[in-house]
Amino acid sequence: MLELLAGFVNELRAAGLPVSLTENLDAMEAVQHIPIEDREAFKYALGATLVKNNAHWRAFETVFEVYFSLRGPQYKLVEDESELDAMWREMQEQLSQGQSQATQGGAMDALTPEEIAQLLMQALLNGDQAMMRALARQSVQRFAGMEPGRPVGGTYYLYRTLRNLDLEGMLEKLLDASRQQVGGELTELEERLERDEYDDRIEKFKQEIEAEIRRRLVADRGAEAMAKTLRKPLPEDVEFMHASRDEMVNLKKALQPLTRKLAARLARKRRHGRRGPLDFRSTVRHSLSYGGVPAEPKFKYPRPAKPELMVLADISGSVAAFARFTLMLVYAIQGQFSKVRSFVFIDGVDEVTDFFRGEEDLANAIHRVNTEADVVWVDGHSDYGHAFEVFWERFGKDVGPKTTVLLLGDARNNYHASQSWVVKEMRHKARHVYWLNPEPRSYWNTGDSIVNDYGAHTDGVYECRNLRQLEGFVEKLA
């Protein structure tokens, strides 16, 4: 048991979760109090002692599942699969009785895809968990066409299985069915609720299928190999430029609590830890009540200047996601700056500050930036040089000694003229000029990237590949 847990903790650490020694010891003690047959309780016991951050829970679950699915049987951690098979046979029999078919053998492949679809629909309609599970198992077996030793990722099998099941069509059919059940039309509200309900069930079914595929892959390749392929970066470590759609959604979710924390931290930093210089006038004034002895020194109220921020972001395809996140982050904590203005460019440049003004919904504002801003000048390929030139012409006079300018982009200029003199001028007038680059440092200045041309004139070029780095930079800034 000790070895088993030690291995598990190693696996967690490899997945990027911080597990300290005391936590490890706690986990070992905890499992002694939990009946090991109870898989859920076992999982929660490990979770409570090893994972101290909710954002890491998903990663923990995956590792748990993979790690214990193979070693499970000897520790009775896996539920009995024969039960599911038995249930499946029962379902099949019911169906064949109803239709009085001649296929009484009960062989697995006897059912046509239509019949499986019918069974699935029934299961979804009733929300029958066990039945859904059994079906997931069967459909993976039939449709995924898994071959031992084939070096294909789980997503491929997932795709193959889902293609055969046509879950989108299923939703409509389910809605029709519930309409019939009520015997007539549903009100709009009811329809909406039903839809959400079925969406939810279908989502659960998909997860069952994913889990089933994972189980089989583990059985085929071994837990170690699988754990490696399944190892996903934590949300704060996902790279902006290579995030999948799923990861994007998670990133967005992670952004909100992060901004809240960041704002609280910045406000606190501003309030504490600084004491203004002696306020002579006030000290003398107060000394009167002590008979002219300055017994109580008074200090000036500290008023740390809030920086004025100008964000100039490249929103061409390759770095759009990065610009979006930075803008969202900056606006979410705009209370920490005295003024925020934002500009976007591709080869033309446009001010988008107004989109954010009075708009409470940031996502909406970002959407407007992407659709309404006039940023294309010639061909819609990044031209930093021209964009900067136009920016300087139109808005350069607004850059003052209190302004901090943030330039966002990968500086891939498509071999246009760099016009780096603009950045140089900018630095003369502004308080600070920073450049944030979402590309890994090793790619800088390769190909058409000319970060150094610009970077030489700024106060610093920062690599900002993920939320963690972005957060670190913004904290430094405010």
Place this chain on the structure above:
Amino acid sequence: MAHRFESVQQVRDGLRDVHYLADDGIAGVAFLADRLGKPVLVEGPAGTGKTQLAKSIAEVTGARLIRLQCYEGLDESKALYEWNYKKQLLRIQADRASDSWSEVHDDIFSDEFLLTRPLLEAISADDPVVLLIDEVDRVEVETEALLLEILSEYQVSIPELGTITAKQIPLVFLTSNNTRELSEALKRRCLYLHVDYPDMDREKQIVLTKVPEVSDNLADQIARIVRSIRQLDLKKAPSVSETIDWARTLVLLGIEHIDAQQAKETLHILLKYQTDIAKAAKELSATK
């Protein structure tokens, strides 16, 4: 030491008896907290029953609940202990002539002149207690350190008196709304429990338990609508307590079956931002 609970199931049943519906995670962690003698750090969105959990556990175990509400600026004298200066002064002045210095010194730093604050009170209590440290994320990082000794050793060191060790290990719950990252040191000493919005079935059960007048059908509808609303991208998703308030309102209004119009009119109980209400109202009436 005698344990408070026999099994996870017992925790769960006990909590159900006091109208708190726990899921696997909650019951399991509460059970472990008792067995390992470790504090529990409960995190999650506002209004999901974090504080209520501590209260209910206290009720189940028949223990006294001692609550420390955290806020910015909380310090030792409000959390741990304080010397009763006025009484000490009185003592010194009462018999100025007779006592020698050392006698007075020993005398005024004794139990009699100590004002116990929640943390010390929980430690020195003779009867069973549950200690609730509420919204621990509100105190500054430096103040967190105050808690460390009590959380890991269950003792409080008072320079003038020595160390006071707990007579019995109390159950400790810390709650946090996650407005800032708590320090590693604090997290390491605790079991971690994340309480999220309940799933639909559990929410329905909660509504049924808390608002007994509600019909099964209505509770079902409430739970489903709330789930749909939570899926929207809102500033503040409705909490469980708001769901319960909504259920009460509907019962008071005598509504048996919610239609879109009624839902829209009572949305302001679930949602507290104008933009959220507008968004939800739009979403609820529009079918995709």
